[in-house]
Amino acid sequence: GYSAAGQAxxxxxxxxxxxxLKELDGSDEVSKDDILELRRTVDLSLRATKETARAIERTMAAMVAAERHLWLTLSDMKEPLPQFLPPSNAEELGSSPPL
Incomplete structure (x- = not known):
């Protein structure tokens, strides 16, 4: 959600x-207001990019913590993994080093 909103x-x-920039290119004179508007849009774009990066960082941190918790929880199991986990995930979890 955050990533899509930031990209939009x-x-x-x-x-x-x-x-x-098209308007500035077509005119003979560049006004202070045009430069200020361009600066504002660049500033807002950079802020949106920064907030998107922060949202992705939080999401990735939560995913890493969940994967680590799952790996630590399942590493002590001696019986077969429950059926709700796909076999590919079970193989990855069994061979992943702890974080």
């Missing part, structure tokens, strides 16, 4: 910047 926001800011 960055895309919109990129489109606004492109439109503004």
């Amino acid at each position: 926001g960055a895309c919109l800011h990129t489109m606004v910047r492109a439109d503004l």
